[in-house]
Amino acid sequence: MFLKTGIFKAISFKNPVKLPVSYWFLVIIRFALTIVPQKGYIHPDEFFQNVEIIAGDILNVDIARTWEFNPKFPIRNIFVPKMILGPPLHFIRIVNPYTMYYLNIDLKTPYYLLVIPRLFICLLSLINDYCLYRICILYGQNFRTRLKLFASSYVVFVYCCRSFSNTFEIIFFSILLLFVAECMQKSDKIIYHEEFLNEKYKQATSPVEKVKLFKLRTHLPEHSLNRVIILSTLVVIGIFNRPTFVGFAFPPIFFWLHRGLGSKVVGFKDFHYRIFTFIMCGIPTALLLIVVDSGYYGYITMADVESLKLSWDYWVVTPLNFMRYNLDTRNLTQHGLHPWWLHLVVNVPLLFNILGVLALISIAGHTYRFIRGQYNKLPRIQSITGLMLFSLVTPVAVLSLFPHQEARFIIPVLIPLIYLYGNHLHPNETDGAKSRRLKNILRICWYCLNVLLTIFFGFIHQGGIYPFSNSLYREIKSNYGVHTHVITTHSYSIPTFLLQLESTTKIWKDKKTGHKYRLAPTTFLHKYGSLPMDELFTKIDDVLTNAEMLLHKHKKQYRFYVASPCSLEQRLRHAASSYYYIDLSEEFSYYPHFCTEAFPKFPSGRDQSCVETSLLRTNESRVVDLNMFQRISCFFRKFCLKIYRVRPVTKYKK
Template structure:
């Protein structure tokens, strides 16, 4: 759902002999990012629409959003978290409505709300954590003292077919994409019995949310990507992404908890159309719940990366611009976002994309095309490398990519040793890609390398350099990504 549409367009242009000579790692990188940059204006539209509803100034909210390094860096990248944030923004727009006289109105786009929710769930099941409070808010608007429980239940039951149809659409799309099942397979099952058809579908059907949950609920799988304390999102990632805005929200949240006894009796009147608690002297409880409830749910998982929180920028911007909370912190916000853009836009995993460009040019050079060899690319302690940027086609079986994630030293050396012993041909090329902070680990594996390429800058937050090394002569190596090519003589041993 992130890069697939763009790649499909590129593939069609290539088949039509249009722009076929320009297909390389650069266009494969820029095209999806350009597509997402255009779609990121959904976030701007959502802020502009939602700001008056939540008693915030639209233009101040847009300036705060546009100046955030989260918008500049993450919302122009092809992360599923980015799409999750855009769908979350659309959901907030759909559940927030107001009549011309200023009173709250019941949302009329119920089917769109269901479609967006199901789409978000199939994109990332964690979307339910973000959608929980907006959906409860929407349910509250549908519950009225003049409506009986039966009417309310019937209203929601009418939405079940829409949810099922949307789910079937995504299941079908995923099954066709991830398996070999096509129209020919569908026509061939007509001759089989009903039980045979069900058995075949059961074997090939792909339900991506179930696969996502099955993988991420396994602690061993999460440990391979790195385990973090449960408070990492609250104490570290929130500050790294949002800075003083996160701190202001925490302060307002604590003040609001002290006054929750006085707020709770007003909730009933709030759902019946009164807007007097939309803006409270200490903040907006509904907006804060949109921010902290997803934060709490995501903190239940041991693997916590900053990008998991990027959808929360929308309620945080709306909250910060209501009552002009962020105005007096303007210099701090500007400096913070400049530093954040440098950290996440340039330093953090910054060498991975240039590394893939280098390897793609190496493997698809005219010399390599005339004399193709076997390439093994082993990545360790980096983000999962996007294989699409290597421009690997289905027929390129001579290229193998191994992702070791955050493997321990023993596992890494064992894998390197096994690959070294398995490939003894003269046309075999074995590359190990690791951050500079892990370079010493490879030395302990007992292998030698004939070529070393250092790509600068590159910072791995999972393996950060020690402060003392940054003031030494080899500081560049600590902030770099190494491409190590195994010595051919070593391969033949």
Template sequence: MASSRTGLIASIFPLWLVYGPPLTVLKWICDGAGFQATPMVVFYALRILMFLLSFILEDWALYELIPDKREQSTALLLVASSYVTWTFQMHTFSNSIETIVILWCLVLMRRMMLDEEHTQVTLCIALAFLGVLGVFNRITFPAFLLVPAVQLVPHLIKKPFRIGIVLVTAMLVTVVAIAMDTENYTGERLRLRQLFSMGIITPLNNFTYNLDPANLAQHGVHPLWQHFVANLPQLLGPALPLLLVSSKKGTLFWSGLTGIAVLSCFRHQEPRFLLPAVPLLLASIKWPSRYARLWTCTWVLFNVLAAMVFGRYHQAGVVPVQSWLAQQEVGISQVFWWKTYSPPQWLLGEASKFINTTDLMGMPRESMYEQLAAVTTCKVDGVDLVNQKHIMLVAPTNTHNLDEKQQVKVPASDKTLTLEHAHTYRRHIGLDDLDWGEDGIWGTLQRVVGMRGLSVYHVDQEC
């Protein structure tokens, strides 16, 4: 738990709502079969869940949002054949949930605009519920709904009772979400009169956290054009030129474009932040009439190669290494993760009660060593190291590339650390650590691909 209320930025509300019911069913199945669900069983069960949610809800939403049968077929084919759908959308990212919630908010808005004669109480309640769920899941959620929200305003004015239903429902769901987050972080039930005094509002904390440049610097600071110039081409590939010259500039197109523009105002910009924009933009593309076969071959080749890279290698070692740590019988007390995705701590299972996980994100190497030096102690002669609590470092292999041991001097603390190689998962590449300018193209490929892998090191302090 973070030490300050502004550090409490992740809401339990969407996680409980999306993953709670299927995990309960999984527990019933395992109990009935007479075995306990391991963290890895849960991991793959959630992957299957995300596949089903994407396969059913995402396609269903696009089916409703695009009434023209020909455009509908093109959109469904492009989204289904995109590597983004196969890889990122199958992850338990908050961005994956955000994509589905945004699409269904668009569906409900469209249904509401098509029927001006009825108040549509059920639709209003559902829209308000999804809106609150989306905000508590990711604060960037409203950015993709700015255009359809403006289009919906005249229809709400014609039926003002709709506004009241939406506001009341949103307020009630917000109170429930705040109560769940408060109990999750404090262990205490929130009473209504304590809502403003002790209630933990995670979206507000998240927004405050992201306004601080020092916090963003820990995750990595990017230029404002990163999303448009680097991330969007990476996600769309050969579909990007078609988006510019052969696309339908409708609600879906402008929703995706507006969302990207708003997200570009924040200095930390990862490709996965644009997941909701991918189906919106692909659904706006018209299949090329000229050079159709050439474009189709290019599209297929791009997605196959990208799926291999992002689905098979990119940050692929995080889950296996976390699983390896959970199986170790030595007394691991603390694990530092550096230059990787944030590790899912629940994969440690029972070991999470004893292992303290610290995500150092992409901080400078010297700062990382200082963090390690602050928690390590000198070896004591005559004491069996197996019975001691171990400090471990998990980092990409190319950052150390150790076979045995390496000693590191930490000038800030005048201490000497010993890093001893313990384990390596070879099939891991960190594409967030590319530095074409400093290393050059060949040097970058040698470092990131040639020395691929995610390694674990024992960390000790030499006396």
């Protein structure tokens, strides 16, 4: 009866709570920015850890299968990417013939291949908003201000709409927090009523009254194992998606196990019973995911299952391989080693700016009180504040133990961060004039910083790769059969699935003759990272030589491009001058394109590379001095991606 009153009545569908218009406006912006599309390229993993692989499986195109999906030692689970990215890619595959026939729209172009999966992930990101909203409603907190801050974060605009495994992780984490918060509140209410009825039962004197109280006690709903199957399944799937999910799942599950512990009706017997049941409920899901991975990577086949000829060598456990790989420091050295404090000092302020700094100050205060023994001033261990605080601190602390740290690893803590400190940016009735002014200033800083970071990471960072991929796609389609060579240097790799290259691994069959064959590759993407210029031109020389040999022997026409940041133009041309038989001509450029691998130097007052060609010709006899405005303008112009056409000099002169 008590479950139908109070806060449960407030969240019923008969009493919907209206969300602020500004929040819906931010949600519309989230989808609009996804459709534009965002040309920024945060990290290669947003493509090569998920959508690149799934697109190759579903659309039957050539892809770059990274080392993480090597069947000899796979470390990535395939179930989660298939479940999340499978629907939009299957939609493209199934609907594309109809859109081409009736609307003359090809969905297998870079724009739709980029946007449709992102739109689906953007839709899934609303789960995070809903979970935060429900937790606030459950515990009577101001959800309006928190939802607006959450929806205005650039982490939501950029990261949460892309196919990172961390994006899937934040969804699992927010659902886990909501379920545990619901279980905690339900257990608190039931334990309170159970203790109350037990006391009344002991105080009762008449048998009739005792029978009545006993019946009321037996009608209390069960709560000890509430949602155990869902929670265990969610944790197992999260761990298979990213084994680091252990750090995120530990605080919620710890609080779920400790519900009511120390009360008169819940003891350590219930605690151990919960642990045992939780583990047992997670085993079927773990076995299912192991079978899925083992089948996908070719460790088991249906023939093996039918013959029951299975051994330990037939199974692959991707989270175990992931941990084995990352525990070896020599492997992490290839990806970059970072100091333990990077998350705290750099990544938290970078991701969460004002709120991140407020959280660090607040946690430092809690740490000081804990050291001083002022435990009464700390959040109660079984409260929602305690759950959120531990869910914020523990993942960051655990991930700081690993020497390889990237900002995106900790984006799931945005949910507890907003819940704990979201109201710190909005004035309330008890605030004085100075406090209101400070909060308003902090809120304005929050919005401004998130706008700037959305523009930077959404459109500027490595922003030339997608437009170049789009142009390259059109050129490959319009010059079918012509060999295309592309070298990228000091930039991220081109997502191969955007080019929709016909599969060279699939066995094709001639309908007339029945002859089976494989297509020979005609597009070659060479990724050389931050290779020094002299070594890069050795590679360019090799590629050009091989292309010329095929041209003269087998009449194979070719096109050869080098994509390089504009800041390296002088170094690139200087290195090219040593190869008198190679002509390097600029074809086009894409602006803006920011990359830390080739950050431009601020030009000096006599940097002649900044002088326009027409002005340089009229002043050939003297050095042109630049004013500060010209130097600043030149500096910003270097944030672009230039595409050079490579040809032999003799052929070019003809």
